[in-house]
Amino acid sequence: MIAGGVIAAQAAHAQQRAPSEAATAAQRLAEDLSPERLLNSASTNMQNAATLLQNGNGNTARVDQQSLSGVSNQAYVAQVGAANVLGLVQIGGGNVATMEQNGTGNHADLTQNGQGNASALTQKGASNRLTGLVVGNGNELNIHQDGNGNRVDSEIHQNKQAYTINQYGTGNVLKQVESTITAIPGYTVEMRGSGINLTIEQGKVK
Incomplete structure (x- = not known):
């Protein structure tokens, strides 16, 4: 468990570039530690790369990476606010x-098991919750929540599919399950409003 500070684990090599000129210190820190500074995904060593930024009080983060091939995993984590997990x-x-939480009391969990998956999870606001599970190879998952008390539960057992989920508002809930043997096309979902409850299973809305 890591709380506070900035950590660069193992082979996280930064590239030289001009520092951020963003308006706030938090934005400057986040931009200066952007994913562009991580290892190239083509790296053939057995090391994993992780960059963590936490700017606020009571934030906690845990990163566990296990490389089972000659290509490293990469993680970028930024939490700006308080009491984020x-x-x-x-x-x-x-x-x-790439995981970013900006606000108060947000909670995010992501597990990726396979080869060449890429996920970007972003939460802005307060008391949002996000759970992601990606099993397979070559998948892309993008989830963005902006508001308060929103929730996304995403479970993907697929190969070479791309999914994008955006939620804006308050108290929205979206559950996604994609686990069919026959691959279906990826999709984009956008929810705006309050109190919306939606389930997507095998590409169908229920």
């Missing part, structure tokens, strides 16, 4: 995760 597990090789 984040957990990340990556098993396999060539997986990339």
